[in-house]
Amino acid sequence: MxxxxxxxxxxxxxxxxxxxxxxxxxxxxxxxxxxxSLVLRSARxxxxxDPCPGLYLAGxxxxxxxxxxxxxxxxxxxxxxxxxxxxxxxxxxxxxEPQPERPAVPEVLRAGDxxxxxxxxxxxxxxxxxxAEAPEAAWRRVEGPRETAVGxxxxxxxxxxxxxxxxxxxxxxxxxxxxxxxxxxxxxxVDGCRASRPAAAEPPASPPVCARKRGAGxxxxxxxxxxxxxxxxxxxxxxxxxxxxxxxxxxxxxxxxxxxMETGNVxxxxxxxxxxxxxxxxxxxxxxxxxAEGEESGPEAAEPGQICCDKPVLRDINPWSTAxxxx
Amino acid sequence: MVLQPAERHCGDWSHRRLGPWCSPTGSPAPxxxxxxxxxxxxxxxxxxxxxTQVSLLSMEEDIDTRKINNSFLRDHSYATEADIxxxxxFNHTGELLATxxxxxxxxxxxxxxxxxxxxxxxxxxxxxxxxxxxEPEFDYLKSLEIEEKINKIRWLPQQNAAYxxxxxxxxxxxxxxxxxxxxxxxxxxxxxxxxxxxxxATITTLRVPVLRPMDLMVEATPRxxxxxxxxxxxxxxxxxxxxxxxMSADDLxxxxxxxxxxxxxxxxxxIKPANMEELTEVIxxxxxxxxxxxxxxxxxxxxxxxxxxxxxxxxxxxxxxxFEEPEDPSNRSFFSEIISSISDVKFSHSGRCIMTxxxxxxxxxxxxxxxxxxETYQVHDYLRSKLCSLYENDCIFDKFECVWNGSDSVIxxxxxxxxxxxxxxxxxxxxxxxxxxxxxxxxxILKPRKVCVGGKRRKDxxxxxxxxFSKKILHTAWHPSENIIAVAATNNLYIFQDKVx
Numbered sequence: 001m002x003x004x005x006x007x008x009x010x011x012x013x014x015x016x017x018x019x020x021x022x023x024x025x026x027x028x029x030x031x032x033x034x035x036x037s038l039v040l041r042s043a044r045x046x047x048x049x050d051p052c053p054g055l056y057l058a059g060x061x062x063x064x065x066x067x068x069x070x071x072x073x074x075x076x077x078x079x080x081x082x083x084x085x086x087x088x089x090x091x092x093x094x095x096x097e098p099q100p101e102r103p104a105v106p107e108v109l110r111a112g113d114x115x116x117x118x119x120x121x122x123x124x125x126x127x128x129x130x131x132a133e134a135p136e137a138a139w140r141r142v143e144g145p146r147e148t149a150v151g152x153x154x155x156x157x158x159x160x161x162x163x164x165x166x167x168x169x170x171x172x173x174x175x176x177x178x179x180x181x182x183x184x185x186x187x188x189x190v191d192g193c194r195a196s197r198p199a200a201a202e203p204p205a206s207p208p209v210c211a212r213k214r215g216a217g218x219x220x221x222x223x224x225x226x227x228x229x230x231x232x233x234x235x236x237x238x239x240x241x242x243x244x245x246x247x248x249x250x251x252x253x254x255x256x257x258x259x260x261m262e263t264g265n266v267x268x269x270x271x272x273x274x275x276x277x278x279x280x281x282x283x284x285x286x287x288x289x290x291x292a293e294g295e296e297s298g299p300e301a302a303e304p305g306q307i308c309c310d311k312p313v314l315r316d317i318n319p320w321s322t323a324x325x326x327x
Numbered sequence: 328m329v330l331q332p333a334e335r336h337c338g339d340w341s342h343r344r345l346g347p348w349c350s351p352t353g354s355p356a357p358x359x360x361x362x363x364x365x366x367x368x369x370x371x372x373x374x375x376x377x378x379t380q381v382s383l384l385s386m387e388e389d390i391d392t393r394k395i396n397n398s399f400l401r402d403h404s405y406a407t408e409a410d411i412x413x414x415x416x417f418n419h420t421g422e423l424l425a426t427x428x429x430x431x432x433x434x435x436x437x438x439x440x441x442x443x444x445x446x447x448x449x450x451x452x453x454x455x456x457x458x459x460x461x462e463p464e465f466d467y468l469k470s471l472e473i474e475e476k477i478n479k480i481r482w483l484p485q486q487n488a489a490y491x492x493x494x495x496x497x498x499x500x501x502x503x504x505x506x507x508x509x510x511x512x513x514x515x516x517x518x519x520x521x522x523x524x525x526x527x528a529t530i531t532t533l534r535v536p537v538l539r540p541m542d543l544m545v546e547a548t549p550r551x552x553x554x555x556x557x558x559x560x561x562x563x564x565x566x567x568x569x570x571x572x573x574m575s576a577d578d579l580x581x582x583x584x585x586x587x588x589x590x591x592x593x594x595x596x597x598i599k600p601a602n603m604e605e606l607t608e609v610i611x612x613x614x615x616x617x618x619x620x621x622x623x624x625x626x627x628x629x630x631x632x633x634x635x636x637x638x639x640x641x642x643x644x645x646x647x648x649x650f651e652e653p654e655d656p657s658n659r660s661f662f663s664e665i666i667s668s669i670s671d672v673k674f675s676h677s678g679r680c681i682m683t684x685x686x687x688x689x690x691x692x693x694x695x696x697x698x699x700x701x702e703t704y705q706v707h708d709y710l711r712s713k714l715c716s717l718y719e720n721d722c723i724f725d726k727f728e729c730v731w732n733g734s735d736s737v738i739x740x741x742x743x744x745x746x747x748x749x750x751x752x753x754x755x756x757x758x759x760x761x762x763x764x765x766x767x768x769x770x771x772i773l774k775p776r777k778v779c780v781g782g783k784r785r786k787d788x789x790x791x792x793x794x795x796f797s798k799k800i801l802h803t804a805w806h807p808s809e810n811i812i813a814v815a816a817t818n819n820l821y822i823f824q825d826k827v828x
Binding site: 006007010013017025026027029031032034038039042043046 | 469471472473474476497559560562578579606607608609611628661662663664665668715718719721724
């Protein structure tokens, strides 16, 4: 339990550092942000792997958390967790996950070498190995370990709405689940961007994610305030990050009450931010993987003389730092 | 407090000595490298302070104005962030000591020459030259400010009467020439003594201008500017032993330059992944081998060192040797990656070993053994239990440097609370000293300090919780042949000398 709190605290601190790095003179320090992201990832692993039943789900008091992890990796989430939403729920589960996104998840999932993280690792391996797999299948596997930490009260719909990791095009970072708004607002908000925000304080309509890649369908189907991919999605991370410090403090106080919600948030947040340089902020000018990939060559070409804060270069340096930096 | 009158007509006086100093001994200091640090006693030679209001006056400033400026100099109360020393480096003979600060200035100190009249002044360093090396820049495209802080200074070996050094900030390397001028031409035909043009009609005779002695003046001019070659922040520069090339390293790339060519450089190391999301490590320091102009090393944030041979290929992405120590699993924590990140790497003078500094230790590696260091020294292991607090206050990201002494028998590095540590590799003894204002009396002998890690604290020990983490010694330098060290503590530069018995 203490590890979880400690990890939680470290996550908050780390996010604060990343946020503050944008205002530091001299631009983003790649080295420091890399180290902070590594800490974030370690904390996330501990957070997710620390077996503390009761902290995970308010809605599943009897659901054992750790034992599920080994099973999840193999065959997707166990039935107890609810079925992952059918891919049709997302307007555009497109093609198999683009190459750049692959490392993101395996990167995260593969990082640990300790026992609890093994399941996560396994999930990552399956994801990585399944380049040709159906996106849905891969998505399920990815979802598995995450769902352990998600405050998945309410069932699959809410859960699914939050983690569009897995095969998705490099769309804008707006992670609004399509059509799930109503459910999401009703359920404890699993918001990927807010670590430890009390449930009550969360505006239900807020888009769940700052810096996660989402399918185009996500964007399209999101809530009204979910902006199209492009520059505006970046606003989300900043808003979320800004709320972070305050939220952390408030969360600490209300931790007992908001445990599952907060945990879910943190878990989401960790999963998102913790995947060090995962494709969090793949900025796509008009949406679409092709463009995003085209952008990859942009920064390369534009490098000499560029420092950061430019869209393509931002992405190169630190995807979710760039989100924050963009402001 | 005695303000010494200016002895050199430097462009700007920025140094104030705190009183008459005694020389360590009357006789020239013998080469005391062999005594190591355990037997020697260290005394303070001088503490040099660079105040904020350094006015870069014209070279022709007269003495009176300088005295007025001197009188405005205050002590520590003027210290601003721009005065924080960010790099210290002796030149190859040890005669000159250069410091760079966060304000982009370079201050060069020169060792006092021994003279019969002022025997006691030998060993002191006085300001020789001060100049503004880098200015803050603004990248309008990215809306990003480029800091003027001097990250590194490296001297070139002296080949003529002038001195050359490289100084770099985050983006631009500059080659500076520091030269003395002690003669000026007099007797122009077309100009009178004040420099006003004369009416050619009034000239009836011609004369040949002659050079007459003048008061010594030291001037610094930028000879080369090597810009626009680094996307990321430059962390190291290193002059090659061929004296024709040097390298500059940023987080992901290392470039090789020729001193004569400023508009292009060769990229010799590039660890930028095709997909930045896969980035796992960055370059933290790089250095050329002291004798082999084809060999260099670079360290990474993962605690590894790669030795590369430029003869192998144009792009040295594939290392020749790879130095890494397996991680101790019992010490694993959230911050294991951060504390294993190497902040400095230095070849020994002999070229047989390299020394690396990570957050808690200094390690000496033999170039012939890649799987583990030959020596590991704990700098401040008592901080291991405090890593979380140090992470919160950002101290865990401090980049400490490490230095060899001239004979490679002693290594030195800094710590917190203005402590610095020396390790004698032969006797395996170590000492902790403090660079503090309280010990600023002339010839004050440095008393070894000790940090109490637990249990009963002795009288003169300091407990871990009392350490001042805002006072950190990141930059130190050791004279190439004598036991003289320069220690930078925030905006103060301390020079200590080994007292020879």
